[in-house]
Amino acid sequence: MRDEKLGIAVFGAGRWGVHLVRNFLEHPNARLIAVVDTEGDRLNALAERFPLDNVKLSTDWEAVMQLQDVQGVAIATPATTHALLIQAALEQGHHVLSEKPLTLDGAESIKLCQLAEQHQRQLVIDHTYLFHPAVRQGRKTLQTGTLGELRYGYAARTHLGPVRQDVDALWDLAIHDIAIFNHWLNETPTQVQAQGTVWLQSQSPNTQFFPQGLSDLVWLKLIYPSGFQALVHLCWLNPDKQRRLCIAGSQGTLIFDELSTSPLTLQRGYLEQTDQYFIPAGQSVEALELEPAEPLRQVCGHFLSCMAQNRPSEISSGWVGAKLVQILSALTTSLNQGGQIVSVP
Template identity: 40%
Template sequence: MANSEGDARLQTTKDGPSLAVIGCGYWGSKHIRVSCDIRDARMSMAVDPRPDRLEYIRSQYPSVAVSRDIGAVLNNPSIDGVIVATPVETHFELARAVLQAGKHALVEKPLAMTSAQCRELNAIAEQSKRVLMVGHTFEYHPAVGVMRQMIQSGSLGELYYIDSRRLNLGLYRQDANVLWDLAPHDLSIIFCLLEEVPQTIGAWGCAHVLPNVEDVVYAKMGFKSGPTAHVHVSWLDPVKVRQITIVGSDAMLVFDDVQPSEKVRVYQKRFRPRIDGDSYADFQSAYHHGDVHIPAISSSEPLKLEVLDFVNAIMTGERPRADAMHGLRVVEALEEASVCLRLKQKHRSNGKEQRIFRRRNMPAGGPEIAVA
């Protein structure tokens, strides 16, 4: 039943799309804040079943109409784009309803709970010619752009490996484990940097507090181009860590997102062994310790850049950077890593040999998924 709050008069812009947000929690409120600051669009409505969240939005953003009824958004012809910032298990149903209502959709990460759901959403968006985008905020982070440029330019040399750590004390969830909660960030960054998906994925983890809900997970990925990538995510760590290390043959790079400034440091450090004779008996260490370079990084807010890309895609028809296919590749990796976690639990109990899994929809001889 429609809530009277949803009958509030909506103000729309003639020059750009009118936006709405479904879900006014942590991410939803941030989307409202940055959307209200975008000149070429207007944040028109916020929907949430919790009266206290709507009261907060009303007090902070008086121009934004609020409602407890999703129909107030879906049935409103003046609303062009909808940002879905709700619990992950609701993403598919809500995104599908938004697209079927003829509206463009930006869905917080992960795009859905299964790759099949991601494909269905993408098919609906393609058929209806609507924008479907996923909230991979770090793909818009200026630091990630600088890192990607350095990899592409070859300034790090041959890429050896990427190590990503996202650690914190909490926040525990019962609807998803730490892999699905935190790792989408790391996976989206790594896939963006390397411009490819992994051939192999291995994962293992532990549930220390809640039964069958892993709060510490390690994952390892192998890529066709040569490098490996390691992801460590945890809800059970005393120190907040948001760090990515990239090691190449010529230089090494560290991105520390916890730092307020100078988030990226490039170390001119490397190791190149010298063998002067015909055997390793003549092996000599050759460590190089050079300068530390701190590249200039734009201070633009990644979330605002993300919403700007959504607005631009609506207005121009251009494909957004973090499109539905980017959402699909992250969910596929999460699925395969989850299979490894489940099988690893069985291996502990029955001692069966390790099995190898080929990626879904891959032909024989294609990429495989290994239980590490």
């Protein structure tokens, strides 16, 4: 990486934007140039929390895009604004780190990836879980073949809120688990299926996208080219908080439980047949050792490295983000069709 610090502007000073500001302020290879938010109160609160004497705070995103020292922008604004801001940043010659999802439309996401290539700028998507130590180690563990033949996967992401008013639980929560399954399996689903239940918000501001309202509960299935299938349970109306994802194989199960004191566990075991009976054998439990690291700090460092070398992200590029948007769009189609199996483009 080059010696000079890279100039960064953060767009959005909400919950996630605050974390981006903190990480770029602390990173030795970054210089925070500006923070943009439409709400002045958020900017004032940010100034009270962090040393921002040399950082421009603005409600005018177009003016900040024009600042000479800005080389990259980090976007943490609502998903509906991503396409406009990303396009403007790329056309201005900036590299872009965007919060997930890339956009709410697959074709629009692909156009942004193509635009980034056209301008020879890097588009990186903040799929933070792909930089989590447990997810990184999980991928390495799977590559050793320890689980034997991979059979199926399952995940649960539930909690009591926060309840979104712009998208349903599918768009809010599913992208994390889909991203992890894709990363671990090194493939993407070709078919999907989803069913949803609406309790709280039967009316949606986007009736074309969510004609039946915003689903609070979603069950989905991912079907991969290899034949592997994964089932995911999503709900933001359940006090039983779960952040758990597993892959089961013929020799054991790999478990990523974010809420556990041992986030990544390998449970070995298989069945041996004796006469007409199947007997459990080879059972053991191993908590896998992880390197301590803040995932978002890893994301920011990765983005800065991609900027400095002007090379695409091998972990979470715009193309990875676009494929996830296509998968979510197909799941939405399935949900709106009452659970029909839908092919992913």
